[in-house]
Amino acid sequence: ADAATGGGTAPTANNNAADEQSQMALVTVSTQAHRLLGLLQRVLVALSLVYAWSPVLPALLRFEGVVLWYTTNTEASGIARPAPVSLMDLLVGALILLMTFSLTRNLPGLVEVVFSSTRRVSSSDRYTMATLARYGITIAGTVSALSLLGLRWSQLQWMAAALTVGLGFGLQEIFANFVSGLILLVERPFRVGDVITINQHTGTVTRIRTRATTVLDFDNQEIVIPNKTFITGQVTNWTLSDDVTRLIIDVSVAHGSDPAEVQRMLLAIAAEHPKVLREPEANCWFMALEGQGQKFELRVYVGAVDDRLPVRNDLNRSINARLKAAGIAVAFPQMDIHVRDLPPAAAAAQETQGA
Incomplete structure (x- = not known):
């Protein structure tokens, strides 16, 4: 389990990487917040200008008379009627797309600024909220802009059908990953x-x-x-609902050792370590009598994933020192070689060949 959660100085490197990521995240949030403040400032200036120029704003209605192209709308009765797309529709659609792009680009910073002061909303919750809101704003803004330009569902249904066929042939993996991302x-x-x-x-x-x-x-x-x-x-x-994880320390001692003494020693070592949790409490089990010796398992709990390797290192060092001080030998592989005498006929033949 510890091989899967790092090696060597992995916890230290992970902490350093986490600190660097936190600093980068703060810089990114600050940049996005400044962009949003700049956007808000520009909106306020635009609204002020609109209020100041309100007497001449009716002149902008002339843009409604500048028809760029016509689209066909089908009414509920089934009658198709031409619908003009004016220069005003084009300008408003472009403005909606610009606002949509700006909001989706800087929305995480806004969420961080709004919800960072409350402890009820964690950083992962804020990330989820920002991502889902970004998807919603992108879809709503794009649909609104396309509707102003005359690209309604009746015009896009054939494109949607073609896209569905494309999903069936070559884009199914991309679509599956997108849906899986929403599920996650x-x-x-x-x-x-x-x-x-x-x-x-x-x-x-x-x-x-x-x-x-x-x-x-x-x-x-x-x-x-x-x-x-x-x-x-x-x-x-490893950290979905609880950061507490269990460590299993394998200890093998030579035959002839007192199992009760070994168990008391291992439990005392676990109790002395400051990062070993008292609840759930540590326990030690005599697991097996093997050919090399007696096998024990010391099972302890730690409060964080980053503590697994340091605690394992400290416990192994303490166990090695205590066993050596108590005169208990650590089990190691042994091999006994039995040499038997050759049969008389084979011994006589060997002597004859030697002569």
């Missing part, structure tokens, strides 16, 4: 910041995107995994 955001089997294991890869979830999820492993490598893999495969989440 809503169902939340893991969140941004969780430590997960999937397909022999273990790391911290840093981003959940439309097509794929990014996992930062303990070698500081970013692994991009398609979202479909998380839906169809098995995922181990």
Whole structure:
């Protein structure tokens, strides 16, 4: 289990990477917040100008008379009527697209600023809210702009049918990853910041995107995994509802050792370590009598994934020192070689050959 959650100085490297990510996230949030404030300032200036120029605004209605092209609308009665698309519709549609692009680009910063002061909304919740809101704003803004330009569902249904055929032939994986990403955001089997294991890869979830999820492993490598893999495969989440995990320390001692004394010694070592939890309490079991010696398992619980390797290292060092001080030998593989005498006929033949 610990091989899957890092190696060597993995916890330290993971903490450093987490600190760097936090600093980068703060810089990104600050940049997005400044962009939103700039956008708000420009909107307020535009509204002020509109209020100041209100007497001459009716002149802008002349744009309604500038027809760029015609589209066909089908009424409820089934009668098709031409509908003009004016220059005003084009300008308003372009403005809606611009506002949609600006909001979807800077929305995470707005969510961080609004909800960062409350403890009820965690960082992973804010990430989910920002992502879902970005999808909703993008869809609503795009549909509104296209409607002003005359591209309604009646004109897009053939394109939708062609897209459906394309999904059936070559885009099914992309579509499956997109739907899987929405399921991950809503169902939340893991969140941004969780430590997960999937397909022999273990790391911290840093981003959940439309097509794929990014996992930062303990070698500081970013692994991009398609979202479909998380839906169809098995995922181990080390920190979903609780950060407490169990460590199993295997100890083998030589035959002839007192099992009760070994168990008392191992439990005392676990009780002395500050990072070993008292609840659930540690326990030690005499597991087997093997050919090399007696096998024990010391099972302890730690409160964080990053504590697994340091605690294992400390316990192994303490166990080695205590066993040596108590005169208890550690079991090691042994092999006995039995040499038997040759039969008389074979011994006589060997002597004859030697002569």
